[in-house]
Amino acid sequence: MTAIPGFTGDANPYGGGDPYADYRTADFPFTHLADLADRRLGAGVIAANDEFFAQRENLLLPGRAEFDPERFGHKGKVMDGWETRRRRGPSAAHPWPTAEDHDWALVRLGAPGVVRGIVVDTAHFRGNYPQAVSVEGACVPGSPSPAALLSDDVKWTTLVPRTPVGGHAANGFEVTVEQRFTHLRVNQHPDGGIARLRVYGEVVPDPAWLAVLGTFDVVALENGGQVEDASDRFYSPATHTIQPGRSRQMDDGWETRRRRDQGHDWIRYRLAARSAVRAVEIDTACLKGNSAGWASVSVRDGAGGAWTEILPRTRLQPDTNHRFVLPEPAVGTHARVDIYPDGGISRLRLYGSLTDDGAARLAARHQELSG
Numbered sequence: 001m002t003a004i005p006g007f008t009g010d011a012n013p014y015g016g017g018d019p020y021a022d023y024r025t026a027d028f029p030f031t032h033l034a035d036l037a038d039r040r041l042g043a044g045v046i047a048a049n050d051e052f053f054a055q056r057e058n059l060l061l062p063g064r065a066e067f068d069p070e071r072f073g074h075k076g077k078v079m080d081g082w083e084t085r086r087r088r089g090p091s092a093a094h095p096w097p098t099a100e101d102h103d104w105a106l107v108r109l110g111a112p113g114v115v116r117g118i119v120v121d122t123a124h125f126r127g128n129y130p131q132a133v134s135v136e137g138a139c140v141p142g143s144p145s146p147a148a149l150l151s152d153d154v155k156w157t158t159l160v161p162r163t164p165v166g167g168h169a170a171n172g173f174e175v176t177v178e179q180r181f182t183h184l185r186v187n188q189h190p191d192g193g194i195a196r197l198r199v200y201g202e203v204v205p206d207p208a209w210l211a212v213l214g215t216f217d218v219v220a221l222e223n224g225g226q227v228e229d230a231s232d233r234f235y236s237p238a239t240h241t242i243q244p245g246r247s248r249q250m251d252d253g254w255e256t257r258r259r260r261d262q263g264h265d266w267i268r269y270r271l272a273a274r275s276a277v278r279a280v281e282i283d284t285a286c287l288k289g290n291s292a293g294w295a296s297v298s299v300r301d302g303a304g305g306a307w308t309e310i311l312p313r314t315r316l317q318p319d320t321n322h323r324f325v326l327p328e329p330a331v332g333t334h335a336r337v338d339i340y341p342d343g344g345i346s347r348l349r350l351y352g353s354l355t356d357d358g359a360a361r362l363a364a365r366h367q368e369l370s371g
Contacts, residue, residue: 019067023123024169030117030200032237034221037184037199038062040244041110041222045082047146048105053083054193056105059186065195067124081125083193102189103130106146111222112139112182113203114369115159120171120186121196129167130188135160137181139370149183157181162189180204180369202226204370205272207363210354215278219335219350220244224272224362228334231265232256232342238267241337241348246321247285253346255290256339265292266338271350274301274358276329280311281349282337283321291318292339297348299332307336316345331355 037043039060048056058065058081065080072078084103115137122129136156140149148154157177165171186197205224210216219225221242230238235255240247247253256265277299284291297311310330316322316339329352337348354362 019124020064022168024166026170026172028117028119028172030174031119031198032227032233032239033116033200034111034113034203034226034239035198036109036111036113036115036201036203037107037197038110038243042108043110044108046106046108048082048084048103049100050084050103050191051082052085053077054079054081056082058082059105059107059194059197061196065121065123079124079128079193079195081123081193081195083125083128084188084191087191102187103191104185104187106149107184107186107197107199109182109184109199111203111205112180113201114178115175115181115199115201117175117200118160118173119196119198119200120165120173120194121198122165122167122169122171122193123195124168125193125195126167128193130165130190130192130194132162132164132189133160133171133194134158134162134187134189135173136185136187137177137179138183138185139179139181140183144183149185156185159184162187175201178369179371180366204366205362207359207366210272210362211359215351215353217349218271218273218275218277218352218354219269219348220272226270228268228270230254230267235344241267241345242269243347246283247346250286250290253285253287253344255287255344256342259342264338264340265342266336267348269335269337269348271333271335272354273362274331274333274355275350275352276331276355277310277335277350277352278326278329279351280324280326281321281347281351282316282345283347283349284316284318284344285321285346286319287344287346288318290343292316292343292345294340295345296338297350298336298338299330300334300336301332303334305332308332313338313340333358
């Protein structure tokens with residue numbers, strides 16, 4: 001684990017006219033990856049030992065935390081995050097009475113995988129943020145209860161050791177543990193509040209589940225697909241294109257800046273494993289005056305292979321789902337969508353099935369990372 005430095009000093013409680021005016025952050029090398037704790041993937045905060053001032057579920061809300069300096073409730077200041085009471089020693093008032101000297105929350109990842117980086121965001125927590133945080137991970141099959149996760153039978157691995165954090169700041173930590181995790185335990189020492197938790201990494205799907213599905217979206221994030229690179233991420237991340245479901249608003253897709261040259265934009269993907277692609281779906285939902293004009297799709301077999309076009313350059317319509325059945329299966333490990341000249345798409349779906357060798361490699365990786 002490597003902490004990203006630079007979060008020190010006090011902050012103005014209200015930040016002038018902009019509540020994020022004095023917010024501290026840094027360029028983290030892992031935020032282009034998928035958020036494994038995204039609610040859209042099925043993530044949830046399933047338990048916490050204390051949530052007296054603010055609910056644990058706020059940790060995984062999308063978007064930035066909000067702050068109203070004049071909003072108070074029956075228990076005190078209303079905060080957009082998870083906030084515990086001030087510790088005064090072990091107390092039966094806590095829903096999980098223990099002798100622990102810190103507060104904790106259990107997080108079920110929406111997509112199990114290898115964690116590459118964690119952001120513990122303390123936005124708007126200035127005098128009430130924790131002194132330090134730590135994060136542990138576990139790999140537990142099925143849908144375990146909080147009690148099962150807290151039993152002595154579960155092995156927890158340290159991803160972020162106890163580390164000081166700053167208030168009203170995005171505190172980032174690189175993680176180097178090569179292991180698949182299904183759940184996290186987030187600890188704040190000794191107490192306080194955290195606004196948001198983001199867990200960036202690579203999805204490692206269950207090969208047995210994919211085998212039962214047979215034909216599925218081989219580039220979908222939840223099935224192990226991944227964005228490797230993109231020409232432009234100005235308005236929104238390219239990873240949005242492989243999120244579950246249809247886009248609900250314009251920023252829930254991928255949109256590039258306006259080009260003033262002769263080039264075009266593109267995204268390169270790594271499929272869940274080597275696959276035979278049989279159908280393509282390109283959705284421009286919610287992109288009305290800024291959808292891509294045309295698009296093409298190509299695949300290649302192996303990182304150094306040549307690109308083979310499976311969908312020629314095709315006219316796209318705004319706010320429309322386009323479906324194409326391929327004349328014959330296209331086998332590959334990577335895919336690329338090219339849009340002309342710029343604009344955006346909301347989703348890309350590549351329907352197919354794993355090849356025999358692709359399924360074998362996926363099963364071997366799953367076994368290796370699951371311990």
